[in-house]
Amino acid sequence: MSTIAEQEVTPKLTAKDFASNQEVKWCPGCGDYSILKQVQTVFPDFGVPKENIVFISGIGCAARFTYYMDTYGMHSIHGRAAAIASGVKSMNPDLSVWVVSGDGDALSIGGNHFIHLMRKNFDLNYMVFNNQIYGLTKGQYSPTSEKGKVAKSTPFGSIEEPFNPSEIALGAKSTFVSRSLDRDPKHMQMVLKRANEHKGTSFVEIYQNCPVFNDGTFFAFSEKETKKEQAIFVEHGKPLIFGNGEEKGIRFDGLTPVIVDIKESGISLNDLWIHDEKDKTKANILSRFFDTTFNGESFPRPFGVFYTEDRSCYEQSMKEQIEAVTARKGKPSLDKILSGDKTWTIL
Amino acid sequence: METLETNFKPLVPIIEADSIVIRFSGDSGDGMQLTGNQFTDTAAYLGNDLSTFPEFPAEIRAPIGTTAGVSGFQVHFGSREIFTPGDEYDVLVAMNSAALKVDLPRLKKGGIIILNTAGFDKKNLSLAGYPEGVNPLENGSLDEYTVHKIDVTRFTKECLAGTGLGMKEIERSKNMFVLGLLFWMFDEPMDYTITFINEKFSKKPDIADANIKTLKAGWNFGDHTEIFTTRFKVSAAKLPKGVYRNISGNQATAIGLVAAGELSGMPLFLGSYPITPASDVLHELSKYKSSNIRTFQAEDEIAAVCAAIGASYAGGLGITTTSGPGMSLKTEAIGLATILEIPLIIVNIQRGGPSTGLPTKTEQSDLMQAMYGRHGEGPLPVIAASSPADCFNTVLEAARIAVEHMTPVICLTDGYIANGTEPWRFPAAADLAPIKATFVTEPNGENGAFYPYKRDERGVRPMVKPGTKGLMHRIGGLEKQNETGNVSYDAVNHEKMTHLRAEKIEKIADTIPLIKPDSGNETGKLVVLGWGSTSGAIKTAVRELLAEGYDVAHVHLHHINPFPKNLGELLNGYDKVLIPEMNCGQLIQLIKAKYLIPAIGLSKMQGLPFTTVELKNKILEILK
Numbered sequence: 001m002s003t004i005a006e007q008e009v010t011p012k013l014t015a016k017d018f019a020s021n022q023e024v025k026w027c028p029g030c031g032d033y034s035i036l037k038q039v040q041t042v043f044p045d046f047g048v049p050k051e052n053i054v055f056i057s058g059i060g061c062a063a064r065f066t067y068y069m070d071t072y073g074m075h076s077i078h079g080r081a082a083a084i085a086s087g088v089k090s091m092n093p094d095l096s097v098w099v100v101s102g103d104g105d106a107l108s109i110g111g112n113h114f115i116h117l118m119r120k121n122f123d124l125n126y127m128v129f130n131n132q133i134y135g136l137t138k139g140q141y142s143p144t145s146e147k148g149k150v151a152k153s154t155p156f157g158s159i160e161e162p163f164n165p166s167e168i169a170l171g172a173k174s175t176f177v178s179r180s181l182d183r184d185p186k187h188m189q190m191v192l193k194r195a196n197e198h199k200g201t202s203f204v205e206i207y208q209n210c211p212v213f214n215d216g217t218f219f220a221f222s223e224k225e226t227k228k229e230q231a232i233f234v235e236h237g238k239p240l241i242f243g244n245g246e247e248k249g250i251r252f253d254g255l256t257p258v259i260v261d262i263k264e265s266g267i268s269l270n271d272l273w274i275h276d277e278k279d280k281t282k283a284n285i286l287s288r289f290f291d292t293t294f295n296g297e298s299f300p301r302p303f304g305v306f307y308t309e310d311r312s313c314y315e316q317s318m319k320e321q322i323e324a325v326t327a328r329k330g331k332p333s334l335d336k337i338l339s340g341d342k343t344w345t346i347l
Numbered sequence: 348m349e350t351l352e353t354n355f356k357p358l359v360p361i362i363e364a365d366s367i368v369i370r371f372s373g374d375s376g377d378g379m380q381l382t383g384n385q386f387t388d389t390a391a392y393l394g395n396d397l398s399t400f401p402e403f404p405a406e407i408r409a410p411i412g413t414t415a416g417v418s419g420f421q422v423h424f425g426s427r428e429i430f431t432p433g434d435e436y437d438v439l440v441a442m443n444s445a446a447l448k449v450d451l452p453r454l455k456k457g458g459i460i461i462l463n464t465a466g467f468d469k470k471n472l473s474l475a476g477y478p479e480g481v482n483p484l485e486n487g488s489l490d491e492y493t494v495h496k497i498d499v500t501r502f503t504k505e506c507l508a509g510t511g512l513g514m515k516e517i518e519r520s521k522n523m524f525v526l527g528l529l530f531w532m533f534d535e536p537m538d539y540t541i542t543f544i545n546e547k548f549s550k551k552p553d554i555a556d557a558n559i560k561t562l563k564a565g566w567n568f569g570d571h572t573e574i575f576t577t578r579f580k581v582s583a584a585k586l587p588k589g590v591y592r593n594i595s596g597n598q599a600t601a602i603g604l605v606a607a608g609e610l611s612g613m614p615l616f617l618g619s620y621p622i623t624p625a626s627d628v629l630h631e632l633s634k635y636k637s638s639n640i641r642t643f644q645a646e647d648e649i650a651a652v653c654a655a656i657g658a659s660y661a662g663g664l665g666i667t668t669t670s671g672p673g674m675s676l677k678t679e680a681i682g683l684a685t686i687l688e689i690p691l692i693i694v695n696i697q698r699g700g701p702s703t704g705l706p707t708k709t710e711q712s713d714l715m716q717a718m719y720g721r722h723g724e725g726p727l728p729v730i731a732a733s734s735p736a737d738c739f740n741t742v743l744e745a746a747r748i749a750v751e752h753m754t755p756v757i758c759l760t761d762g763y764i765a766n767g768t769e770p771w772r773f774p775a776a777a778d779l780a781p782i783k784a785t786f787v788t789e790p791n792g793e794n795g796a797f798y799p800y801k802r803d804e805r806g807v808r809p810m811v812k813p814g815t816k817g818l819m820h821r822i823g824g825l826e827k828q829n830e831t832g833n834v835s836y837d838a839v840n841h842e843k844m845t846h847l848r849a850e851k852i853e854k855i856a857d858t859i860p861l862i863k864p865d866s867g868n869e870t871g872k873l874v875v876l877g878w879g880s881t882s883g884a885i886k887t888a889v890r891e892l893l894a895e896g897y898d899v900a901h902v903h904l905h906h907i908n909p910f911p912k913n914l915g916e917l918l919n920g921y922d923k924v925l926i927p928e929m930n931c932g933q934l935i936q937l938i939k940a941k942y943l944i945p946a947i948g949l950s951k952m953q954g955l956p957f958t959t960v961e962l963k964n965k966i967l968e969i970l971k
Contacts (some may be wrong), residue, residue: 072814083653092662113646284429322636
């Protein structure tokens with residue numbers, strides 16, 4: 001640990017300090033560039049020394065992220081980053097651990113690890129770059145691709161329902177569920193900061209454009225012409241409002257969300273759905289603004305922090321249990337362990 | 348009960364025996380494992396050498412009374428050195444018809460059968476699959492044995508009548524009657540078991556009393572009835588002086604891992620997923636949390652090994668324990684650890700395969716998987732344990748190699764030695780060699796550069812803990828440029844790195860002791876080359892043949908990759924090489940390929956260890 005005096009003279013790091021000496025090799029126009037830039041931009045504000053940061057990734061375009069950060073890092077195998085990160089965090093809870101994954105890596109081959117990581121709630125950050133396509137293997141449909149997706153392995157369209165990642169995360173007892181997108185740098189920076197602050201597994205889904213195999217999939221949520229009608233940016237304590245003229249609000253009719261014209265209905269803003277990150281029931285409904293309609297009505301896609309919960313972290317509980325058992329039983333000597341309880345002597 | 352209260356005491360002669368094998372056999376719920384363990388502990392305290400072999404069904408509670416539900420416990424104890432649980436038994440305890448049916452074939456001709464007649468009624472005979480009207484107790488099929496028919500169930504009920512215990516609890520005590528009787532038969536005291544019962548049921552004194560009462564009733568039954576004409580005495584063995592404990596292979600594995608943590612100064616992390624017969628290591632190690640040990644029951648086999656890899660990466664000693672099917676699942680991750688070059692201990696407690704195979708039976712059929720079961724060229728050190736206590740040495744050796752040579756290490760044990768027990772003259776902590784864990788904190792290149800894959804003279808790369816200032820670097824599963832560790836697709840570099848990784852493993856041979864025969868001379872007519880759990884059977888067979896004047900030797904391998912440097916030379920000193928394995932011949936392929944020796948194989952794939960007789964017969968056939 002450095003002393004306070006030393007910390008004072010250490011100049012604040014810049015985004016550049018977090019760039020490794022490796023050439024970044026994503027396709028031109030890939031959304032991953034923006035994510036890398038936002039991460040490198042916000043990291044200096046976190047105040048964590050570079051040597052205490054570890055990036056763990058699996059396989060896929062997103063997974064190459066690890067090589068581009070001048071921190072510690074492991075580019076591992078397909079789907080297993082969550083499991084590896086669990087071991088890292090168990091062994092050294094002081095490290096700031098960031099998992100970088102994609103929709104195939106996190107939700108297909110790594111789906112089992114994903115749900116168990118959420119449940120166990122290690123204090124780490126789990127980013128899923130969701131581009132709804134397999135990029136590195138050159139264009140097959142992914143578990144988040146829309147039904148009917150025409151891709152290399154589905155020339156006649158996929159016949160599967162897609163996963164809704166935030167719904168899975170909530171179902172798997174995630175303590176931090178959020179969504180952002182590559183083409184909204186400010187929003188992404190805000191979400192990353194919130195993820196970093198959260199104690200527990202912070203799940204950050206980032207809609208990311210793949211210009212080669214799935215170009216424009218999320219443009220409806222990021223481009224001027226459609227963004228305000230099709231996306232809704234939620235903030236804790238604020239009413240759910242969207243639309244070109246911010247004229248639409250969402251209110252509850254019982255447990256059913258309803259879109260209302262604020263002026264026409266004359267509803268008070270206080271009577272709209274006020275976003276509450278701590279309310280799991282509301283978070284569940286919000287996460288289902290995906291492909292679900294309520295009473296035949298479609299809802300805008302939400303972005304922001306949907307849900308947060310304070311819950312003990314796995315590595316902390318593990319440490320506390322070890323300390324408690326040690327305090328109660330004492331640390332036995334190796335000789336005592338070798339001999340066990342019952343011995344006999346041959347003279 | 349009249350017989351128990353009479354004061355008439357027949358004088359039954361006690362015969363000295365140098366070793367005895369007893370098989371306790373009954374239904375899964377009959378308490379045969381506990382009975383066997385209690386008998387074993389008492390024999391151990393009396394100074395006998397011994398070896399045990401618990402054998403239980405894969406089903407937790409198979410239908411009562413069927414052959415599928417038979418649970419057996421075999422103990423071989425002696426006044427001489429004992430290396431196996433015994434080919435055949437002298438005494439068979441059969442609590443029901445199914446037990447007799449399953450275990451009679453391996454009872455010595457003329458052996459003693461103690462059977463519970465209550466388990467031979469019409470219903471039990473039918474459940475065991477005897478044809479209607481056939482009762483082995485009445486059809487003369489047991490004429491060549493000494494049979495003691497005792498209604499253990501009735502005697503137990505009578506003994507505990509009036510205690511206020513329910514029928515179920517009373518029935519459960521019947522194993523104690525048998526145990527008491529056997530203690531009498533072998534002139535062993537009941538004290539150890541009485542202490543055990545009092546401790547086990549300290550909160551249920553009425554149950555403790557009932558068990559002790561039944562135990563004593565069993566002893567008195569032997570002492571007061573005239574049906575037993577002989578008792579046996581097995582004197583203490585002349586074992587090396589010292590303090591002993593009884594230990595199973597899985598316990599020894601767990602304790603060895605605890606020791607590895609202490610000796611390396613590295614905190615341990617065990618990532619594991621329950622699987623037979625490996626789960627006991629997870630259970631056992633979980634008890635030692637106060638020794639800075641983290642145990643992690645992962646969501647699956649893959650997560651278990653991956654979490655262990657993460658823990659090693661973060662500066663701990665990562666371990667994963669499993670059995671064959673789990674090994675298959677872990678394979679990709681082991682490949683990652685191989686190319687990362689980080690310490691990792693993988694313990695495979697082998698069982699019958701492929702697939703679910705024979706989960707509770709033993710086999711040595713994962714050797715080739717350990718050697719070659721990876722995609723790409725990825726040689727790894729492979730070591731094998733030869734006995735329950737040797738599991739301790741094996742995992743310690745694995746830790747030494749893993750930490751000092753920056754590599755995953757595969758340890759092979761199997762169901763036979765994992766569950767079997769033997770007396771262990773355990774070492775003093777002070778006598779165990781330290782494991783040198785060296786974490787680098789300074790750059791190893793010019794101008795403060797750090798090269799994570801710059802090797803020392805042994806080909807070993809530096810170990811760095813994340814959190815170390817100034818040494819940030821990235822590692823991964825992609826091929827890396829020599830020294831810098833940066834991603835490299837360069838063809839020539841890949842070939843070079845492949846060789847560098849293999850050479851590092853080969854160089855471990857410099858740190859392995861030269862191999863010597865376990866028994867017999869360094870040259871001669873025939874050597875039996877073994878590995879793993881066949882050690883006891885080979886040792887017994889070879890020593891017996893040596894005593895009979897045959898020119899045989901036994902060489903036992905602990906290091907299978909790399910082999911000890913002098914193995915080829917040693918084997919060339921014998922006219923014939925016999926390699927017995929509980930597989931279809933795996934080590935023999937490695938030996939033939941490496942040393943071009945016309946070795947002879949002996950396979951056994953019955954879920955059971957070799958018997959001494961099987962080995963002796965094969966050796967004699969070759970020597971003819």
